[in-house]
Amino acid sequence: MSPKKRRRLYFAIALVVAGAGGAALIVRALQDNVLYFYSPSDIATKHVPPDVAFRIGGLVEKGSVAHGPGTEVRFIVTDGRKRVPIAYSGALPDLFREGQGVVATGALARGGVFRASEVLAKHDERYMPPEVVDALKRAGRWKEGGT
Amino acid sequence: MTGEIGLLSLSLALALALVQSLAGLAGARGNGARAAAVASGAAMGLLVFVGLAFASLIFGFVTSDFSILDVAQNSHTAKPLLYKITGAWGNHEGSMVLWVFVLSLYSGFIAFAQRGGTRLTSAALGVQGLLAAAFLLFILLTSNPFVRLDPPPFEGAGLNPLLQDPGLAFHPPVLYAGYVGLSAAFAYAAAGLVTGEADARWARAARPFMLIAWIALTLGITGGSWWAYYTLGWGGFWFWDPVENASLMPWLVATALLHSALATERTGAFRTWTLLLAILGFSLSLVGTFLVRSGVLTSVHAFANDPERGFFILMMLIAAIGGALVLFAWRAPKLESGSAFHPVSREMALLLNNLLLVSAAATVFVGTLYPLALDALTGKKISVGPPYFAITFAPIFIALLLLVPFGPRLAWRRGDLKSAVRSLAPAFGAALIAAVTALAIAVPRNVAGAGAFGLAAWLIASSIVDAVRRNRERAFGWTAAASAFAHAGLGVTLMGLAGTLVWKSEASDVLAPGQTMPIAGYELRLRDVADVNGPNYFAKRAEIDVWRGGRRIATLAPEKRSYPAEGQAVGKTAIRTTGFSDLYVALGDERERGRWVVRAYVNPLAPFIWLGGGIMALGGLASLLGRLGIRFKKSVAYAAAE
Known part of the structure; x- marks a missing residue:
């Protein structure tokens, strides 16, 4: 060579x-x-272990938002079939509303509460996070053109 | 009427682009001087007509001509004039017209400069003509910005408020100048393959286009990061969002390309590799366009989801990349190989640089496309975030930064490692001092942060050492200035990154008027939240007094704006910067009884992140001036000695 x-x-x-x-x-x-994305129904069927980070998405249930103490917020996310309680501390995004779509990043704590480190809402009244649309479709609760 | 002028101009531009491509490729033959002249003329005509179309679109936006669908969907009479103009490219259709306009600017520049001789210019114009034709066809078939609406609505739907920012005037045009500038490098690479003239002379002809593209990409990415920082209200400046990655990948490859072309131009080394990088760089630009414009991603950058468009761009992508690679496989083996070099030499340093930069780009590529592929194949939805990039991208880039200072200190063909190490000893000392000082002073103590400071000092000090040495050897010209600025800029950015990532302070609380919140030695007191109205929005404006050491030093006024026309809300942050540290305040949501969430960050050295980007761009500019033959002081002799 x-x-x-x-x-x-x-x-x-x-x-x-x-x-x-x-x-x-x-x-x-x-x-x-x-980070995997799960809908509330996925969490019920897949037995996601606690302290494993993932993203969850769905609609903020009407009447479920409770504030305090401090910047603490609690609300429930639903895909129409299953409901998951979420706890979050910090400022909420500009278009966080009851009945609208959100995606949260965090992990399940003991007792089944999802401890979120970040909450994202759509920044536009016409726009819905695609994962949430998908989750609602899978739960059979998606109506085309309406929320 | 303007709509019809615009549409007609686009159609004529398509015809001219086809003429340019046919004549250009015909002119690449040895006896095709007349065809080459036709291609140059067509390129000038293309510029005129695309310019006319772009001007008509802007005119439609400025005059709020809602009979044009694109204007009706994306503008509003109450919008300030600046956002009416910039709103012309703040939507899918208009942004594609901007893209083609920048492309035709480059074509005009290639035709005007005639770098590398008639044959090379002509072939490059031929390839550019093909690209322009493909994009014009894309606009006319899937994204016509001049579609009429009958009857016209009384009022338009408005522009996404996140885009109603002066940043929209700079960020897209500058970034496109970078993306599309890589098309000129691509066109020259293909031209070099077609004509077989891919030698040192070729590299000298093509390098200015690579440099312009790289400078623009650097400024576009830096500017975009700054815009995200002051707009989004989270104090972050880089999110590893697929759209950001789409601009980072071409930047990494363009950086590799600049360095590799440097070797090709000096010693003829890496000819085929340089060609491949030029093809790869523009291919990644196209991949970025596909990601952003096809609707596979949801982001502020993705204006509309239309599968038809995605399919068209995908076809274009396959044709351009596939065609170029086939051409490469066919013609590249026929090129002469460059001169040999020793394992310790400038060439070897550049080879390592290229290997690391391309690997870094590959990790970004996988991290960006893997979630899309997984979703398409299995339906599983995942996202790849900062932890992935911290494990893959960061180590590769740190290795690269450690090696950067050696490159300029090694001679071409055969270098002397010992003397390089000896000359860099002061820089090594400076790095040690910086790391130890950071470890001793900065609170909380952080080894990674101290290491980053050491690395930053290593880059900056070695740039100074190199500049001083070359000046002593009377060899300080544009080239030396270019590498000194670009490499020192990296160090400055790294300092900013370390400061912000490691020593950032963060606080958020719910405040009623009169209540205070501490953060990093400051005391923030919410004075009041009042209603204010802008030209096309209503806002809540908080007045927050900043106290330090018992004295009020500033009043910050973050806002929350809602735009009734668009039905959207955005925050407006308030930032007080000393140049060395940012105090960043954002107004959150209103809680019960008139209390507000206030979020604050102290980001030490944050301005350095963008300052470093600017310094890097200056380095690119120095190299460009040198390449274009602008005299450096009275130092023509220096350049010859280089």
């Missing part, structure tokens, strides 16, 4: 090793660091 060819071979080996290492890194990172 000529020195030039040998250098190329080493280079190719280095590339393959680096590529494999990178791919392994990516796969591991993807396994442990993605």
Whole structure:
């Protein structure tokens, strides 16, 4: 083998090793660091363990929002079939309303309350988060053109 | 009438784009000088007619001509003039017209500058013509901005309030100048493959376009991040949102491209790799366009969801990327390979730089597209957030930053590692001092943050060391200034990132008028919340006094605005900056009995994030001026010695 060819071979080996290492890194990172999205019905059927972070979406149940103490807020998210209580501390988004769609990120605490670290609402009265639309459709509670 | 002028202009522009592509490709042959002249003329005509169409659209928005559907859906008479103008591209149809306008600007520039000779220019114009034709066809078939509405409504539907910001005047045009600028690099790469002229001379001809694209991308991303920061009210500046990633990927590849083209232009090394990166860079621009415009994502950037458009862009994507790669596979093996280099050399440093940048882009690519692929294949909905990027992207980028200072200190072909290490010793010392100081002073103590400060000092100090050394060797010209600014800018941004991510303070509370809330040595007192009316919105404005050490030092007035025409509400943050630290206040929702949620952040060094981006862009500008042959002081001799 000529020195030039040998250098190329080493280079190719280095590339393959680096590529494999990178791919392994990516796969591991993807396994442990993605957030799944569940609807309230999913939570009831899938037995999501406590303290595992995920995202939940649905409609804020009418009459369920309670404030205090401090910036603490409690409300219930529903997909029309199942209901999940949510606790959150902080400012609510501009268009957070009862009866409207929200997506929250957090984890289930003991007792089945979802402790949210972030609450997102649609920023537009015409727009509904696509995951929420999907969850409502699966629960058979989605009416085209209305909320 | 303006609508018809616009539509007619777009149709004529399509015809001219086809002429440009046919004549341009014909002119790429050895004896095609006349066809090449026709292509240049067509490029100028294309610019005129797309410009006319763009002007008609803006005219329609400014005059609130609601008989044009696009204006009726996205504008409103009560909107301030600035947002009527910028609103022209604050929607899907108009943004595509802006895209083609920027594309035709680049075509005009290529035709005007004639860089790299007639054949190369002509072939590049041919490829640009094909792209322009494809996008014009896309506009005319799926996204016509001049569709009429009969009868016209009395009032328009308005513009998303998040977009009613001066940022809309700069962010999209500048970012498009970057995305589309990569099309010029792409066109030159394809032209180099077609004509077989992909050598050092080719790299010198194509590099200005890469530089302009890179500067614009840098400024576009930096500006967009700043806009998100002061608008969204969460104190964040980067969210690893797919749309942000869509701009980061081309930036990473364009950065690799700039460095690789540098080697090609100096020693002829990495010819085929540089071509491949040029193809890859624009391909990622197109992927970004597909992600944003097809409706697969939901975001403030995605204006309308229309599967037909997504399908069209996907086809365009496949044709452009596939065509270019086939051309590459066919022609690249015929190119001569460049000169050899030693394992310790500038070329090797640039190779490592490229490897790391492309790997970083690959991790972003996977993190961005994996959730979409999983949803399409299994219906599972997931999101990939900061933890993923912290594990994959961050280590690669840190490795890159550690190695950056060695590149400029190594000579072409064969470098001297020992003397490079010796010359960088002061920078290493500065990095140690910075890290130890950060560890000793900053509260709370944080090793990662101290490490980031050390790394930032390493980058900045080594840039200074390099500049001083070159000046002593009488070799300080545009090129040296370019690398010093660009690399120091990285360090400045890194300091901002470390300050904001590690030492940020955050507080939120429910306040009644007269109540206070402490944050990081400040005392915030809510004085009052009053109603104020803007030109097209109603707002609640809080007056918040900022106290420090028993003295009132400022009054901040964050707002919550609701836009009746659009039926939307947005917050308006208030930021008090010292240049070294931001006090950031946002008004939350109203709770019972007139009490309000107030959210505040103290972000140390936050302004450095965007300042660093600006410094990096200055580095790009220095390189561009050098490439265009502008004299650096009286130092023509320096440039020759470089």
